[in-house]
Amino acid sequence: MTDGGWLPPRGLLLHIGPHKTGTTAIQQAMANARPALRRHGVVYPGDGGQHRMPALAITGTRGVVGLRPPRIAEWDLLIKDVVAARRRRVVVSAEAFVEADDATAQRIVADLGGERVRVVITLRPLAKILPSAWQQMVRNRLRSTYDEWLDDVFNRPTERRQIANFWHRHHHDEVLDRWLSIVGPDRIAVVVADDVDRLVLPRSFESLLGLPEGLLVAPDVRDNRGLTAAEIELVRQVNVAFHERGWSSELYHRVVRAGGIVGMQTRTPSADEARIVTPAWAVERANEIAKVAAEHIRGSGALVLGDLDTLSGVVANGQGSGPAVAELPVAAAEQTLAGVRRQIALIKAPPPPEGGARPVGSMTLGELVGAVAERGRRRLSASLGLGIHRD
Secondary structure: OOOOOOOOOOOEEEEOOOOOOOHHHHHHHHHHOHHHHHHOOEEOOOOOOOOHHHHHHHHOOOOOOOOOOOOHHHHHHHHHHHHHOOOOEEEEEOHHHHHOOHHHHHHHHHHHOHHHEEEEEEEOOHHHHHHHHHHHHHOOOOOOOHHHHHHHHHHOOOOOHHHHHHHHHHOHHHHHHHHHHHHOHHHEEEEEOOOOOOOHHHHHHHHHHOOOOOOOOOOOOHHHOOOOHHHHHHHHHHHHHHHHHOOOHHHHHHHHHHHHHHHHOOOOOOOOOOOOOOOHHHHHHHHHHHHHHHHHHHOOOOEEEOOHHHHHOOOOOOOOOOOOOOEEEHHHHHHHHHHHHHHHHHHOOOOOOOOOOOOEOOEOHHHHHHHHHOOOHHHHHHHOOOEEEOO
């Protein structure tokens, strides 16, 4: 790699994820540094943290439950921005690019500039990705417990589309080969993240782009923190309740994701609150898969930044995912319920003059507000099978 960086002048760096590999932090660092990047001849198109909606549109991937579907016009707009910046280096980043099949990956590279494109993949140990991936799926209405989900992941990997999609993202050797077949080994890089040294990702991207060290500052992504065992169990049981009642995905997004979960994440959990623990058998299986992938990557000819051996070096620290009944702190219950109430207040706000009150899901807004108003924090907890304790 030269002092000018791995990406050549007028090149385009396509960061495809995958999910749960430090992507949000590096994307926010790039977004926050937009003016400084331009001064160094690098363009990060758009004005958001990442290029998620264009990536969802081109890959045909469903986004967050309850949100509008992406439009192909959003991909076309990104391409216009990329073409307009053809005299500069450009960075495009979204985890959704990893969802592409072979034909779609070929189109993505062609649309973004063909020979101009170089691909970067960020990786973390598979065993550390597991709990984060399950939590993200629970936030998207998954009802399976962690142990049930792990059993499906390792013992029935193709029986359910959701599990097959997980492996499409996280058989990292296969992800590499998919893009390697399009751009070749000289135009693909693998960056191994480090959970201890958070500077590894920004320093690696600075090296790839030929930027001064320290220009990219990884933020503390508070709204992306993992939930505790009790918090995510509350969400999972809410998912069960939503499913049983047939309530809509729109209502779920507005009340649970944008209300309850956001409320949870305003709190900093104490050190003694139980986290999700991956059972030893699943850690061992994940390490075995990661070791095979690392060896394949090592021999692929791709540029590697970081230590591939860390991908299979996770040590199991428990036998299961925690106690059958988790205790939810009063503060967590209060902030969750406060977030729900805020969202319901927005939903029940008077409609525009030409509109009228509409049912959401199978429950009218009035009924929903009444149901929530009847529940105090202890009643909410008891109905979901969670204990509440004082901090």
